[in-house]
Amino acid sequence: MKILKILLLVLTISLSIIPLVQAANSPSLSGIQIFPKDHIWNTRADNLPVDGKSDIYIKNMIKDTTGYTGLDHYIRTAIPYNVVNSTQRHQYLTHFDYLYYSDNVAYPIPMNPLYELGCADYHMEMIDVDEMTLYELGAVSQASDGSWSASTGAVWDLEGYSFRKNGETPMWATNEAGLPKFPGLVRYDEVSAGHIDHALAISIPAMQNIWVWPARSAQINDPSDPAHPPAGQRFRLKASYDISGYPPQAKVILQALKTYGAMAQTNTGVGNPVSVIGSPDTRWNFDDLKTLRSVNLSNFEAVDVSSVMIDENSAQARQIASVTPTPTPTPTPTLTPTPTTNIQMKIGVTNGVDWYFDANGNGMWDGAAIDKNYNFGRPGNVSVVGDWNGDNKTEIGVTNGVDWYLDANGNGMWDGSSVDKMGYFGISGYKPIVGDWNGDNKSDIGVTNGVNWYLDANGNGMWDGPSIDQQGFFGIAGFTPVVGDWTGDGKTKIGVYKDGIWYLDLNGNGRWNGPTVDKQGFFGITGFTPVLGDWSGDGKGTKIGVYKDGIWYLDYNGNGTWDIGTDKEYLFGEPWWAPVIGK
Numbered sequence: 001m002k003i004l005k006i007l008l009l010v011l012t013i014s015l016s017i018i019p020l021v022q023a024a025n026s027p028s029l030s031g032i033q034i035f036p037k038d039h040i041w042n043t044r045a046d047n048l049p050v051d052g053k054s055d056i057y058i059k060n061m062i063k064d065t066t067g068y069t070g071l072d073h074y075i076r077t078a079i080p081y082n083v084v085n086s087t088q089r090h091q092y093l094t095h096f097d098y099l100y101y102s103d104n105v106a107y108p109i110p111m112n113p114l115y116e117l118g119c120a121d122y123h124m125e126m127i128d129v130d131e132m133t134l135y136e137l138g139a140v141s142q143a144s145d146g147s148w149s150a151s152t153g154a155v156w157d158l159e160g161y162s163f164r165k166n167g168e169t170p171m172w173a174t175n176e177a178g179l180p181k182f183p184g185l186v187r188y189d190e191v192s193a194g195h196i197d198h199a200l201a202i203s204i205p206a207m208q209n210i211w212v213w214p215a216r217s218a219q220i221n222d223p224s225d226p227a228h229p230p231a232g233q234r235f236r237l238k239a240s241y242d243i244s245g246y247p248p249q250a251k252v253i254l255q256a257l258k259t260y261g262a263m264a265q266t267n268t269g270v271g272n273p274v275s276v277i278g279s280p281d282t283r284w285n286f287d288d289l290k291t292l293r294s295v296n297l298s299n300f301e302a303v304d305v306s307s308v309m310i311d312e313n314s315a316q317a318r319q320i321a322s323v324t325p326t327p328t329p330t331p332t333p334t335l336t337p338t339p340t341t342n343i344q345m346k347i348g349v350t351n352g353v354d355w356y357f358d359a360n361g362n363g364m365w366d367g368a369a370i371d372k373n374y375n376f377g378r379p380g381n382v383s384v385v386g387d388w389n390g391d392n393k394t395e396i397g398v399t400n401g402v403d404w405y406l407d408a409n410g411n412g413m414w415d416g417s418s419v420d421k422m423g424y425f426g427i428s429g430y431k432p433i434v435g436d437w438n439g440d441n442k443s444d445i446g447v448t449n450g451v452n453w454y455l456d457a458n459g460n461g462m463w464d465g466p467s468i469d470q471q472g473f474f475g476i477a478g479f480t481p482v483v484g485d486w487t488g489d490g491k492t493k494i495g496v497y498k499d500g501i502w503y504l505d506l507n508g509n510g511r512w513n514g515p516t517v518d519k520q521g522f523f524g525i526t527g528f529t530p531v532l533g534d535w536s537g538d539g540k541g542t543k544i545g546v547y548k549d550g551i552w553y554l555d556y557n558g559n560g561t562w563d564i565g566t567d568k569e570y571l572f573g574e575p576w577w578a579p580v581i582g583k
Contacts, residue, residue: 026281027083028189032129034182034198035158035315040214041183042198043308043317045236045261049499049526051302053226057235060227061274062297064205068273071295073253074203075278076286077118079185081125084108088128095149097139101172103155103164107135109148115140123174124150125182132158136181138174156180163216167313170217175265176207177231178216184263186256186278191249196256199234199263201277207231207267213305214315219267229264234303236261239522240561241299247288254295261303304526307478307498348580349550349573353377355396355412355580358572365572374412377405385580386434386443388421396580402426404445404461423461427454435483435492437470450496451475474511476503484532484542486519500524502544502560521560525553533581535568549575 035041051057090106108126115124115137126135139151154164154173164178165171171178184201208228211218215232229235237243237257246254253276262276274297308317348357356365357372365371377383377398384397388408397406404423405414414420423445426432430447437444437457446455453472454463463469472494475481479496486493486504495504502521503512512518521544524530528546535543535554545554550573557566573579 025283026080026188026279029083029127029129029187030189030193032127033158034127034134036161038317038319039161040199040305040308040315040317041180042260043305043319044259045199045234045303045305046239046259047501047520047522048234048236048261048303048305048307049501051233051304052526054302056227057229057233057302058297058300060206061204061229064228064270065273065297066271068293069296070273070293071297072273072275073186073278073289073292074118074275075186075284075289076280077116078278078280079116079118079123079125079181080114080279081127081182081185081187082110082113084110084126084128086128086130091148093137093149093153094143094147096153097151098172101165102150102153104153105155107137107148107153121174123181125185127158127182134158134180134182136174154180161314161316163214163313163315170211172217176217176219176267177211177263177265179214179232179263179265181265181277184265184277186253186276188279188281188283191252192283194252196252196260198256199260200253200256201265202235202262203266203268203272203275203277204229204264205268205270205272205274207233207264213309213312215263229302231264233264234261234305235264235300236303237295238299238301241295246291247285249285249288250291253289253292257300304499348372349577350377350383350396350580351577353379355383356573357580364570372412376407376412376414382432383578383580384432384434384445386445387436387441388443390440390442392441394581397421399423399426399432399445401428401430401432401447404432406445421461423456425454425456425461425463430454431481433481433483437492439491446470448475448481450479450481451477453481453494474505479503480530482530482532484544486541488539488541497524497530499526500528500546502530519560523555523560523562528553529579531579531581547573547579549573550577552579 088108088110090108092106096102108128113124116122121138122140124137124140134156136154137150141149152172152174173179174181184199186200190196206228207218208230209218209220209224211231212233218231237254239258243251243254310316310318348355353375355374355376359371374396376396381398381400384399385394387393388395388406393410395407395410397404404425406421408421409419425445426447430449433446433448434443436442437455438459442459444456444459453474455470457469474494475496479498482495482497483492485491486506491508493505493508495502500522504519506518523544524546528548531545531547532542535556540558543555543558545552550571552570552572554568556568557563
């Protein structure tokens, strides 16, 4: 369509009559919920995986912001807002430049409204607190008779999740990304309260001409260069960045960028800075806000929000930190207790039949004369390891998720069910797990789909019902189940993992009690498999790690973060072989 070829929502439009408006103190919206708490704007980003293209996007933004070394802000003359109620008269606009992409309804424009003066975008924001509706206009212009026109207009239900125009895309709003403008503004009332509980809106020098959820559009004249972030890309300030020395207003903004991150809404052109967008207020301390410029863009990372998307045509978001179900009944699992003599865990790989173990623990394959090589299993089966006989040594096994073959005597061969151990326990499609559920110093079997857990608590290799064995309900669909002694008390706890995000049942009650009681960690790389073991042999419990195609990253000191020079990186294994851990 021809209109798409000329649609430029940067909105540098020459307007006929724009009276100067000076914002004073912006009105407080304390107690007003802007979109539901599980809306994507109000969803935390500190628990989301790093986007696979993060390094590319960040390097490109640094290149595009030539002359600027760090973050900036657009607040002093930026986007004010008007709070109205049911007494405010509504009026239709006389003209929209882009009528098809606008909501042609009556807008509650007050007398002498506040609107943007910092550039020719001239955004006007109106929040009707009785209707709980957000009205947004772009490039507003008032005629001599008092009537108003605009480039675009968008109306948002502040109590819902719906996108405009029945979810049609592309659907521009008052910015290129087709997103509401107001929810991402940095507001003085929030900063003065000491916390911002939503994602921020940022401008970046250049975006791709594509968009990612929750964005609904992109500027069509933007380049297709994949080095540029797409419209709607979420970013966050790295958790490791120290903000303790920043003054009060900047510190609140930086904490919000850590916790909730920011969405790229608009591009300002190569050579301009990356800026957080806010509302003007006479109470801002601009010497304070100027310190944001010391935050180098290299301290940011792009995040992938796809794991919280419930429906691409809805802004409702899955709340990872709070959705972990409570088990019924509450299981009290226990893992193999820490031995009196601590033994360092060692790595290995298997294809389910051939096994290669790093017996001397140097992270390399030194041949079968020094390390260990077994042939045990069946093609297509899943490998499992555990201390099947209670000798404080790891033995191997395989299962198809229902039938289990365990090398109970530890010789690396199947010697029949009279010598080794055979079990029949599981559900087709479930993932096998191993732990000492009953505290007898022997590993027992179990299965889970990452949410439902069935554990062979009496160790007889059969399911005897929840009154004898254990049934739990803990996890998030799509996450990988993990088990380990997270606290070093010799008891198994359960958990789940996905793309660098860990939820661990630290107190062992089988339910998620929040990150202040249980543990939420960030260690890993998207696409890697979780691995667990006492890497250092210090007896202080299970430590985390990740593996892919022969590459191992192990949290050797157990602090839940990657520490160069302290933690361990190994090359051991072949692509497509599964990792195994043992003593």
